Amino acid sequence: MNIPLVDLKAQYESIKDEINFAISEVISKSAFIGGPFVESFEKAFAEFCNVKHCIGVGNGTDALFISLKVLGVGPGDEVIVPANSFIATSEAVTLTGARAAFIDIDPKTYNMDPNKLEDCLKSRYALCSMRSANRPKAIIPVHLYGQPADMDPILDLAQKYDLKVVEDAAQAHGAEYKGRKIGSMGDMACFSFYPGKNLGAYGDGGAIVTNNNEFALKARMFANHGRIDKYDHKIEGVNSRLDGLQAGILKVKLKHLPGWTEKRRRNAYLYNEYLKDTALITPYEIEGSKAVYHLYVVRTKEELRAELQEFLRKNGISTGIHYPIALPNLKAYTYLDSNGNDFPEATKASHKIFSLPMYPELEQKQIQYIVKAIAEYSCLFWD
Ligand SMILES: Cc1ncc(COP(=O)(O)O)c(C=O)c1O
Incomplete structure (x- = not known):
């Protein structure tokens, strides 16, 4: 018997007709960038996560980077991340010019240990009162392997120390923590639709979800060259958009x-x-x-x-x-x-x-x- 780690072919076989139809619809309508398929998936995924807004982006790493930019993270800041994750979590921090501060994990869950987070915040704040540089600005709890991070103590600490929370939900589509959907608890949350993920596209893809109107608007602008209207660029941003084909595929898969x-x-x-x-x-x-x-x-x-x-x-x-x-x-x-x-x-x-x-x-x-x-x-x- 041969058993792969993941079997994407078996999944495709089970929904082949629906997927092929969705792909042909996008192509026949030439809705490749933006348009009805992206809008329809964003709406459905926001509902799925029980949040107000979803912004489709190019991949999960960009989702993290864009969220941190929207929250004003940059040089001189520190963002707290768990010591066990895929490099994208900390890479996104460094991309903003901030510095990643690692926290050890709970050996049972392999996720960020809230007790160690508290110890770290106490000591870092002591340091910061002497040196104003590298002040902690945000925490990225990662729901690694699809296991929810222990959000209640993390959210309490974030409130106490005035830190933003960006959930890294790249591996946790649909997971729940004490009755709340993963992605609905932080200021912003980031998903990856890399093909092998629980909800995977047929190429790269990602999404940011949030309940905050201002963050949603800024993220949408930043991901699309800093604009809402065609040539009205309010700021400089990046080109990181979920494309129509991936959105069409993801909408089919979301149902399953x-x-x-x-x-x-x-x-x-x-x-x-x-x-x-x-x-x-x-x-x-x-x-x-x-x-x-x-x-x-x-x-x-x-x-x-x-x-x-x-x-x-x-x-x-x-x-x-x-x-x-x-x-x-x-x-x-x-x-x-x-x-x-x-x-x-x-x-x-x-x-x-x-x-x-x-x-x-x-x-x-x-x-x-x-x-x-x-x-x-x-x-x-x-x-
Ligand atoms: C925990 C975690 N964060 C972020 C990412 C980045 O996602 P992407 O590969 O879509 O950029 C991944 C993807 O592998 C991941 O596993």
């Missing part, structure tokens, strides 16, 4: 997303159940949250991860590591002068975690096959 999410959740519970007698640590959902399992990440003994992955590969099972190097330990951040000791949990996790195949079309018998292979490996090699 709740069903796909349920299947991902069912698959996660099957894995949890079957893996409970192995030495692997399975994902943890914080109370009151509904994770959407963009990835199903397990934790193993450090020294056995590579061997187990290789054993699974030989059995036709693909796995991945998200992410093999914690953000502050990447070469790209050498200039920030931190080291693994500053972020022990993120560093430890990066040596022990790996991702098992996860997608809605994954079948129970495939999960059983994967778990059987893991159990076989455990019997052979685990003490």
